[in-house]
Amino acid sequence: MATDFLGRMLRHDLPNPNTSPELFDGILTRRVMAFLIDCVIMGAAILIVTLVAGILGIFTFGLTWLSIPLIVPLTFVVYYAVTLGSASRATLGMRATDIVLTPTRETTLDGWMAMIHVVLFWISCSILTPFIVLIGLFTPRRQLLHDLVLGTMMVRRSPMVRHWQTYARAGDAAQ
Template sequence: MTDTYQQDGQNLDHAFDGVLTRRVLAFVIDYMLIAVLLVPAWVILFFFSILTLGLGFMLYPVSFFIVAGLYFALTLSSERQATPGMQVMDLTMERDDGRRIDFSIAVVHVIAFWVINSLLTPFLLLAGLFTSRKRLIHDMLLGTCMMRASATYR
């Protein structure tokens, strides 16, 4: 089996050049955006907590996971199949079978990233140095890969 990635007979090996570096930078951009999104979420949660006589305050510890999970799931399953950070860094996520990333795959992808990252930090990124197509562990488990958006066509 060859490591050459092809899309409709077109060799796309160049689509994986610099993906790991771009992926790390996209991660930083995305988490800065999530930090900004947390502020209005906390304001909404504050008023919700008042309406529920304080029960809503129990959602504050998990508010990051809710906002970040929705952020990644909605953006990865969008038409561009990329988060805003990934778009800035010219990245897109593709499935091995050629189908679109749907909402459920995007949710499982972010949960798998968080779980594997909490267990294997920083070895999660080291896997990308030794795998074909610069794939990380959760990419291999879910049958996805990250590639340069400018190298593909839609």
Template sequence: MAQKSIDQREHAYIPQQHPALFDGVLSRRVLAFLFDAIMIVGVMVALSIVIAVLGVVTFGLGFFLYAILFPLAALGYAAATLGGYKAATPGMRLMGLEMRLWYGAKPYALLAVMHSLLFWFAGTLLTPFIILVGLFTRRSQLLHDLVLGTVVVDREALWELENKQSY
């Protein structure tokens, strides 16, 4: 059987066939975001202590790292967690969510970083719009999900679907 090209692939997650994948995803994403924001602040506090020590050791040169503290913490957090093998940030795991690409693959670190960057840039420019888009898409995708071809699904429903298909 010949391998299908990307243009010929079907979307792996069709809401009409598997509605459980998208039940309550938007509200849980909001809660996951709040949890992850608190975690990122914690990472920033830890990094600020390291930067303070570096600033003293380097006679003030290390203090310039404070300018990149938030991007360093937030993008590193996203790359390590969302781009990791669990395909979810700690907040997403707590809420029972997982991210996948439109064709079913797990995201990789660079895509996780791009997802975060696009979220922050779009959130800065189009704050209510990125959330409102999720109310009108069949897969509860936000604006940056649509652009990057990602989808956030219920982890338990995904596990059941994947185990059903393997038999």
């Protein structure tokens, strides 16, 4: 079994970019497009929640206006935790661009991991932008810095389903 750069065990059934290039085809472009779609969705959500808080502030004598600085970070964290932490392991933008988040280590991907993923993403974005995409050009599975740290990768959903089905059939035949 292989290990990652921190010495942790990688899953034995990870797709290899050399034997399954269709899983990683255009993945960085798809990630950027998914990010832009998600920004539009979150922007609309932030606008609606801010307007509601502003209107409620009139009736609560300004009390709900105190929540306005928390709206943006909470919207980002909740959106990613609910979508990435779901069974589909994809945000709405990722679903539209046919990509999915997959763990590379022997761990599950849940809401907590999704929240940590988004926090690390935004920290690395704020420090290294636009260099986070450049990191993906030099990793075989097109992983970005936060993917490497957390043990995740993005792959195309439709070819991935075929990959796991082929892998499961090969495992059944070996038994």
